[in-house]
Amino acid sequence: MVSKFLVSHFIKxxxxxxDEKIRERYGYLGGIVGILINSLLFLIKLFTGITTKSISIIADGFNNLSDLISSIITMVGFKLAGKPADEEHPFGHGRVEYLSALIVSVIVILVGLQFIKVSFxxxxxxxxxxxNMVAFILILISIFAKxxxxxxNKYLGKSINSNALVASSLDARGDVFTSFCVAISLILSKWTSFPIDGYIGILISLFIVYxxxxxxxxxxxxxxxxxxDPQLVEKIKKGVLKYEYISGVHDLIIHNYGPGKCMASIHAEIPQxxxxxxxxxxxxxxxxxxxSxxxxxxxxxxxxxxxxxxxxxxxxxxxxxxxxxxxEVKSMHDFRITGEGENRIVIFDLIIEGKGNFKQDDEKILKEKINFEIQKLHPNYTTxxxxxKSFTVL
Structure with a gap:
């Protein structure tokens, strides 16, 4: 496998x-390979588009230019994301990687909008x-390259759980479709004077925007x-429960400060x-x-x-x-009873399914319903x- 060969030979x-340094090297490798391939494809398609007078080929070429810029931004993003924590950013700079992917996305949209106008x-x-047969063969080569x-990029992205590299992989996969449409347009131009080149250009541009x-x-x-990640949630819960004296867990909250940089808090029930x-x-x-x-x-x-x-x-x-x-009730925790005799207070928390859709009146009705059922058994009890809300589910 070529991808694994490159990784194993260029990343110790x-x-x-x-490891932050290893993640950074993955990002550099993806960026450098992307720059080399997209630079070559841009020059090939620009030359081919000018030679054949095809706006769809030129649009596809500038799509590769946007990918070239994206690769540079991805490299810069990995460099910045790898900076250590400081006083202003105590949890590091990992989210810069997300911002770099966001910038890439905006560039892709701008390129697409511009070529909608040109194609129209x-x-x-x-x-x-x-x-031109040579031009057609070059387009086919670009398809296989993409x-x-x-x-x-998918291999790199999955290896280090990087949204930026996975985004580059999806973008490259989209380029396969656009280049295929360009190839079809070039073939059909032999037999028709219909401006199919412009329509294919718009199709490609819309796909780029999407x-x-x-x-x-x-x-x-x-x-x-x-x-x-549900797997991380399960590992944390099971991990905490394996320790002595801990009988239950709830209220798990995970904060993401960038790939591989998470802070989590959880409540553990212990004997009083x-x-x-x-x-x-x-x-x-x-x-x-x-x-650890x-x-x-x-x-x-x-x-x-x-x-x-x-x-x-x-x-x-x-x-x-x-x-x-x-x-609607998923689970109960923190159950305790205070008071003496018949006048007791029952205290507990409930996790509610889809609490984000619960209105204040809904909560009031639910509490009154549960309180009513408890008082049917214990008339002098209050709740x-x-x-x-569960922060670990959709």
Missing amino acids: DYNNTT NRIVNPKPVIF IWLSQF SGFSLIKDTLNPLLGEPP DISVVTIHEVIDKAERELS ELNIYLVIHMDPIDTDCKFTKAVKMEVENIISEIP VITLD
């Missing part, structure tokens, strides 16, 4: 993809396209805050009667070991719960039976219910 210790003008004022470049908007969406999501010193040592050990194992910065908050009281367990089971009949 290439398997250590969590070619339809209004048509000019004959001169078929197929390989797409696979190469690709740009798709890339913007993909790069904005991590900047705005998207749900974390255990020594603070003892559980503190357990929590410290969990934070230290899981942070998962390449994240993990903070664990302790939630003491009563694990031995039979009365609390019995009431908790009653509440669990009640909420099991409510499909304090907190509705939480």
Whole structure:
């Protein structure tokens, strides 16, 4: 495999993809290869387009020029993203990589819009396209070059979990389609005077614009805050639960500060009667070991719960039976009871499915419904219910 051959020969210790320097070298390699291939394709298509008087070929060539600029921006982005943390950016500069991908997306859109205008003008004022076999062969060569470049960038992007390189891979794959349309346009120009070149040019330009908007969406999501990787979520939860005394976890929040740079916080339920010193040592050990194992910065908050009281367990089971009949409720945590005798307060938190769509009136109705069901069993009990949102699911 050519991609693996290049990586193994130009990147020392290439398997250590969590290392910032190794990630930077992956980005450099992708950028350099992209610059070389796109520079060559731009010159080939510019020459071919001028020779054949084809606006669609010229548009495709300038699409390669935008890819060339994108490769340069990607390299700069990886360089900046690899800068260490400082006083102004205590979590590093990893998000610069997302910004570089965003700039690439905008450039792609601008190129597409410009050639929509040029292609429309070619339809209004048509000019004959001169078929040339050498030009046709060069277009076919460019198609195969872009197929390989797409696979190469995808390999690099998946290896280091880079949105910028995956975006470059998708862009190159789109170029395969546009170059194929150009080849078809060049062939058809032999038999028709219809301005198909202009229409193909518009088709290519629209595809370029669409690709740009798709890339913007993909790069904005991590900047705005998207749900974390489900596999990482599962690893954190299972990892915390394997430690002694921890019986449950909830309220996991993961902040993304760039590829391979995550900070996570989670609440861990522990017995309330255990020594603070003892559980503190357990929590410290969990934070230290899981942070190293998962390449994240993990903070664990302790939630003491009563694990031995039979009365609390019995009431908790009653509440669990009640909420099991409510499909919106995903889970319950932080369950505790205060007060004495019949005048007790039942306190707990609920994770609600799609809480983002819940209005204030919906929350009030849900709380009243649960409170009503509890008071049917215990008339003098009152409830304090907190509705939480899960930050680890869509």
